[in-house]
Amino acid sequence: MPDNKKFWQFRNSVDNTVELLLYGDISQTSWWGDEVTPRQFADELAGLGPLDKIVVRINSGGGDVFAAQAIGNQLEQHPAEVTAKIDGLCASAATIVACHCNRVIAANDTTYMVHPVRIGAYGYYDAEELRKYIEALAAIKESIVSLYVKKTGRDRDEVTDWMDATSWWTAATAKENGFVDELVDDEATVVENRGGMLFVNSINTGLPFNKAPNFVQSSKAAPAAAGGFVNKNSHKEEENMASEIKTVDDLRGAYPELVGKIEEAAAQEARNAERQRIQDIEEMCLPGSEDMTNEAKFTKPMSAEDYAKAVVKNAKKQGDKFLAGMAKDADDGGVNGVEASAGAAGGGEKKDEFMDALKAMGAKK
Template identity: 40%
Template sequence: MNKFWQFKNTSEDTAELILYGPIADSTWWGDEVTPKNFAEDLKNLGDIKNLVIRINSVGGDVFAANAIYTLLKDHKANKTVKIDGIAASAATIIAMAGDTIEIPANGMMMIHNPMVVLLGAYNAEELNRMQDTLDSIKKTIIAAYKNKTGKSEEELSKLMDEETWMTGEEAVKEGFADKLMFENVNAVLNGNKLYINNIGHDLTAFRKKPNFVQQAPKPDNINTNQNQKEDKVKMEIKTVADLEQHFKNLVEEIRNKAKEEERERIKAIDEIAKNIDPELVMKAKYVEPMNAEKLAFEAIKNDAAKGSNYLNDLEKDIKDSNVLEVEAKVVKDNSQDIVNKIVEGANKRRGK
């Protein structure tokens, strides 16, 4: 099980409960294990007198929130809730367990009607039962809000119907919090993502977004004047001289890099040029510039071509000289005469 809560003792008589991010990753409806684990962790804090509950969450499972609210409400320690950014939806139910609720002036709270995610096919009777269940859940949430704020059920129901977002100051004014914290929060809204104190919250499930939060700038709207200036510069750049006028350092950097690369190319060619045709080396350096690897490949092809030409020329010379035909004729037609002459000469030398 992945715990979404964290308990820790901060002193002999004080402990902290940290609830950052979604409340539960699955429903506690019908779950006996997870609520029991939460209750055991709370009990294991020992005989504490103070419990600080730190919340930065946009809610989650309402059944988990109601169960945690009840367990905290029944605990004998003095409970101080600190909204470290936002408490929305189910997270506000847990916040109501605090004897004291503190929130930054630019912190946020949001309350709304309970919702259910539907998958599959349902008939009217089944949907009506779901409606009855949601109405019952809403009553339990209103009871928690009413106990803290002192507002009527009608007032609270209307606020939930409207999916009401409140700043920290508004939350204190409406009775959902008791006092403002000294700290401020950093909040940015980017589409359906709300980032508060470096923690991202998904607001996809909510119909409304907080209209008092800074919107993340859109790329198309960033520094419009600068974009127009850059477009004008692009229109004016038609030659290298124009480019150098506007981006002198960049042009100089490009030139220096090109010079360095050319020096390295020539150096690599010189290192292998000893056994290569000088004419081919000059061609590689200046006429048809190529790197050392390409030159080596061209040299191999050149040597192979020379060898092939040499063999072809040799074969042609032999054929043109009729050497093969003469030799064959001598052996075939005059062989006996040649042998007789050799024998005759040898006899003369011996005096016979």
């Protein structure tokens, strides 16, 4: 399996107990239509043999709902006692995994977030296709609401309102609302603003820092992060991150906001250049060259400089053709065979070559 598809890690398997680490995005790609990756997870879980306890350590801003549902259901159906341990952030699809666990424990300074279901659609769609997407969103939302109601014991309308409002909670509020069963005092959660993105315990949540609620932004670790990273292994992590960025997709995953700004700036520059190219071509258009101009602008695009050269060549070609036509007309009319005639008797008058040519042409008829 490609490394970029595996986002989980089973570790510390001792005495029929294992930890499942879910740090970062829950799948970079959707598990919808993917049979290989879910099977890989199931095979790894089964390969651990009989287990008494599974501890799911979560620090994630969410990800693919289908991946979260598949993992959550496999954990819920497992005979072992499954406990979710929130180490930093549990948001979006990560909450689905947590709610499938038998018990949820959160450190006091961690954060919980639920929000409306979203779908990423790329391309062009007609009304019927969009309607199907909306129906799919509604169905997915209902399944998540049912899971939340089962976990919290709260009213369906109340849970739906929480989702629709995009609710950010402290661990204590999440416990009050029924999503967390126990609070513990662990090591302080490290919240950082790295390039405008929210990092929790060195994990990119995929969420803009300025979109996080005030209690997250103003946490005790956030100010220290403004001037640099507070983690002791931060330099090593930055080196590892740099070594892992080998493709455009890697860069986009690590710095989505920066890549987005670069791409938008490049797109705007390209749009401006194209408008200028078309304007320059239109300003050089000569009467009779409309077809060539349209080709240069659209069907056979060329730069304004190349178009200018083409216009000069075409004008020279047309000029040569015109002069050749004039010479042929003169030959056909006999003008080139007319010799100069003597002046009228009495002399002294200026010879009119034009009239002489006309007379000569009349004499040949």
